[in-house]
Amino acid sequence: MAIKKIERKPLTLAEKSYLPQIASGLKITLKNIFRPTVTLQYPEERPEIPEGYRGVPTLVKDPNGREKCVSCQLCEFVCPPKAIRITPGELDEESENAHVEKGPKEFEVNMLRCIYCGFCQEVCPEEAIWLQDTFSVSGYTREELVYKKDKLYELGGTLPDDHHKWDKKKAAENSGNPH
Amino acid sequence: MSEEQKDDGLISVFIDDEEVRCKPGTNLVDLVASVGQEIPHYCYHPKLSVSGNCRMCLIELGMPGRDRATGEPMLNEDGTPKIMFFPNPAIACGTKAGPGMHVRTKSEMVKKCREGVMEFLLINHPLDCPICDQAGECKLQEFATDYGKGYSRFVEQKVVKPKRTVLGPRVMLDDERCVLCSRCIRFSKEIANDDVLGFVDRGSYSTLTCYPGKQLENNYSLNTVDICPVGALTSRDFRFKMRVWFLKETPSICTESSVGVNTLVASREGKIYRITPRRNDDVNDTWMPDSGRMLYKEVEADNRLSEGGNIEQVPAYLESDKLAYVGSAKASVEELYLLNRLSRATKSVANYVVGRTQEGDELLISNDVNPNTRGALSVGFIESLPGAELSELGAKIDSGDVDTLVVYNEDLTAAGISVEQLAKVKIVYFGTASNATSEAAELVIPTQSVFEKEGTFINQQFRLQKFLEATPGPAGVAEDLVSFSRLLNHIEPDTGKLETAEAVWSELSKEVSMFDGITFGGLSPEGVQLDGSAFKHLPFCEGKTLHYEPAVETVEAEA
Numbered sequence: 001m002a003i004k005k006i007e008r009k010p011l012t013l014a015e016k017s018y019l020p021q022i023a024s025g026l027k028i029t030l031k032n033i034f035r036p037t038v039t040l041q042y043p044e045e046r047p048e049i050p051e052g053y054r055g056v057p058t059l060v061k062d063p064n065g066r067e068k069c070v071s072c073q074l075c076e077f078v079c080p081p082k083a084i085r086i087t088p089g090e091l092d093e094e095s096e097n098a099h100v101e102k103g104p105k106e107f108e109v110n111m112l113r114c115i116y117c118g119f120c121q122e123v124c125p126e127e128a129i130w131l132q133d134t135f136s137v138s139g140y141t142r143e144e145l146v147y148k149k150d151k152l153y154e155l156g157g158t159l160p161d162d163h164h165k166w167d168k169k170k171a172a173e174n175s176g177n178p179h
Numbered sequence: 180m181s182e183e184q185k186d187d188g189l190i191s192v193f194i195d196d197e198e199v200r201c202k203p204g205t206n207l208v209d210l211v212a213s214v215g216q217e218i219p220h221y222c223y224h225p226k227l228s229v230s231g232n233c234r235m236c237l238i239e240l241g242m243p244g245r246d247r248a249t250g251e252p253m254l255n256e257d258g259t260p261k262i263m264f265f266p267n268p269a270i271a272c273g274t275k276a277g278p279g280m281h282v283r284t285k286s287e288m289v290k291k292c293r294e295g296v297m298e299f300l301l302i303n304h305p306l307d308c309p310i311c312d313q314a315g316e317c318k319l320q321e322f323a324t325d326y327g328k329g330y331s332r333f334v335e336q337k338v339v340k341p342k343r344t345v346l347g348p349r350v351m352l353d354d355e356r357c358v359l360c361s362r363c364i365r366f367s368k369e370i371a372n373d374d375v376l377g378f379v380d381r382g383s384y385s386t387l388t389c390y391p392g393k394q395l396e397n398n399y400s401l402n403t404v405d406i407c408p409v410g411a412l413t414s415r416d417f418r419f420k421m422r423v424w425f426l427k428e429t430p431s432i433c434t435e436s437s438v439g440v441n442t443l444v445a446s447r448e449g450k451i452y453r454i455t456p457r458r459n460d461d462v463n464d465t466w467m468p469d470s471g472r473m474l475y476k477e478v479e480a481d482n483r484l485s486e487g488g489n490i491e492q493v494p495a496y497l498e499s500d501k502l503a504y505v506g507s508a509k510a511s512v513e514e515l516y517l518l519n520r521l522s523r524a525t526k527s528v529a530n531y532v533v534g535r536t537q538e539g540d541e542l543l544i545s546n547d548v549n550p551n552t553r554g555a556l557s558v559g560f561i562e563s564l565p566g567a568e569l570s571e572l573g574a575k576i577d578s579g580d581v582d583t584l585v586v587y588n589e590d591l592t593a594a595g596i597s598v599e600q601l602a603k604v605k606i607v608y609f610g611t612a613s614n615a616t617s618e619a620a621e622l623v624i625p626t627q628s629v630f631e632k633e634g635t636f637i638n639q640q641f642r643l644q645k646f647l648e649a650t651p652g653p654a655g656v657a658e659d660l661v662s663f664s665r666l667l668n669h670i671e672p673d674t675g676k677l678e679t680a681e682a683v684w685s686e687l688s689k690e691v692s693m694f695d696g697i698t699f700g701g702l703s704p705e706g707v708q709l710d711g712s713a714f715k716h717l718p719f720c721e722g723k724t725l726h727y728e729p730a731v732e733t734v735e736a737e738a
Contacts, residue, residue, distance in 0.1 A: 072309035102310040125309045
């Protein structure tokens with residue numbers, strides 16, 4: 001490839017003295033001194049998390065305390081890094097939620113694998129898995145960072161269920177067959 | 180109409196104006212399927228009687244018109260025959276192909292019919308796909324995506340029906356999901372001859388139920404789960420274990436008996452979750468016995484062998500000149516062939532196979548428990564039918580004619596050899612499970628189960644059928660063909676490597692005239708019918724089963 005030589009222009013007197021550059025730099029500094037601060041003293045100060053932020057995936061319960069997950073395994077299927085692992089199981093026939101029939105025996109989210117894409121939340125037909133605002137995950141061992149069911153519920157807490165799908169189902173079952 | 184019938188006996192039917200040639204009387208659902216299209220249906224099943232109650236397969240039907248007065252064909256202006264379509268739709272499953280018939284499967288009217296039927300079916304359906312085991316292989320789900328509305332106009336309360344009903348030891352029923360197709364009822368009545376299911380009540384309250392005091396407990400009950408188009412009938416073994424979209428299905432052959440039922444082994448990440456039948460119209464149609472579906476549990480059984488000796492230790496035992504082989508008619512054709520080569524290459528006194536018989540059910544369980552008795556005969560490992568007792572081998576052990584045994588996957592104590600006799604000989608045991616023989620053996624080599632390897636069996640019809648590897652074997656377990664091939668190479672260094680079924684077949688097809696021209700890769704999933712006339716004289720124990728009639732000579736020989 002041909003080499004193109006460019007003549008470097010000689011510096012002017014103003015440039016050689018550096019004074020205009022220093023002045024313009026000081027101008028920016030002075031302007032920012034009187035502006036409000038945007039830096040946070042992390043971790044003592046925490047940022048405000050906007051709505052729709054995708055932090056740690058968590059499992060939630062409905063207002064009755066029923067675990068919403070029915071272990072349909074769609075999140076496990078959709079998870080791109082294969083971070084989710086569910087062991088499905090049948091709910092005890094004696095339990096209050098026996099009409100739901102199915103629930104997770106074990107639910108693991110490997111936080112070392114999770115990429116916070118939110119597909120699990122999007123695909124969940126029961127609105128049981130939510131990415132919440134926790135964003136800093138740490139642990140001393142790898143095992144500790146595979147979040148188990150109890151940890152996921154602890155992080156998730158209770159979220160209101162607008163549909164009451166299973167409550168309606170139970171009410172219908174109790175009222176019985178009009179036949 | 181007769182002028183339409185041509186020499187080959189086929190007739191012309193026009194599906195959406197495309198001409199299709201078929202046998203007269205072909206069911207329209209099957210005919211449309213044969214040209215790669217689909218008429219949605221729930222109640223129709225190719226192996227059951229037609230009941231025509233789901234109404235999902237509605238189509239428009241027409242015939243070339245004829246003038247009522249003259250009987251002359253009516254023509255369009257361009258001279259083509261004028262097709263007179265019936266004003267109302269007809270069910271495709273209840274219609275048989277006739278000459279000149281015109282079928283519309285995609286017209287606006289047909290689409291509206293299907294949408295209407297779907298809406299009615301979904302009125303009382305619980306829509307609990309997230310917890311339903313059928314999700315992913317559910318016809319209602321599939322057709323709802325094609326013809327469903329996406330929302331419900333039904334504001335009244337859905338009919339409540341029994342859920343979690345135990346129909347039998349293996350089948351669970353959820354009546355709310357049932358679309359009343361009656362496939363299970365027809366199966367129980369027509370195929371399983373155990374007419375225990377039926378509908379009670381009327382209209383939307385119709386409920387599938389079992390006859391009071393009875394259970395759906397015949398050995399074919401799980402087929403009702405397979406043919407259920409929705410999740411109403413579920414297998415209690417597979418229930419809530421795994422979603423079907425994770426499962427990888429591998430074609431395999433059931434080892435339960437010499438029928439050789441074609442199966443699909445569904446596994447995920449090396450763990451088998453269920454076995455379902457694979458359609459083969461010459462062997463098992465679309466059915467399989469429940470007992471065969473449970474065989475996968477052997478893979479993770481407590482007595483499964485996964486640790487043992489090394490194949491390098493075996494040749495020392497093969498040097499004995501009082502060596503006998505006990506193969507197994509549960510082994511594949513390839514393994515028996517290599518074992519036979521090994522037996523010829525060493526100073527073998529004799530080869531034995533343990534015969535096992537039972538009372539078959541005249542449907543898909545034959546009298547011969549071994550799946551590959553004919554394979555052992557075909558490769559020449561044995562000359563005559565195996566007996567249940569190895570008394571000859573026992574006598575040879577007692578007389579000292581045999582001092583070393585190579586046993587493949589058989590428990591000799593179950594075949595009339597006592598533990599004392601086993602103690603008299605050195606035993607090399609190849610096998611999947613531990614038993615009295617493996618405990619008496621000096622060297623135990625763990626082997627793969629039928630789900631962990633590939634190979635072929637020859638069933639009672641002399642049909643060669645192949646099975647493929649569904650899951651990897653336990654860590655440290657050598658592949659059987661590799662083990663045998665290495666032993667053979669040790670004794671006969673000139674022999675090529677026969678470590679895969681493909682390689683073994685390249686030799687087998689040359690050596691055995693029956694297998695002429697067959698390659699393992701080229702073997703179709705339905706198998707190939709062999710000429711078994713060379714073994715016609717043998718009194719095989721099988722009686723009549725679904726697609727098998729015993730040869731007349733055999734019956735006489737038994738009598």
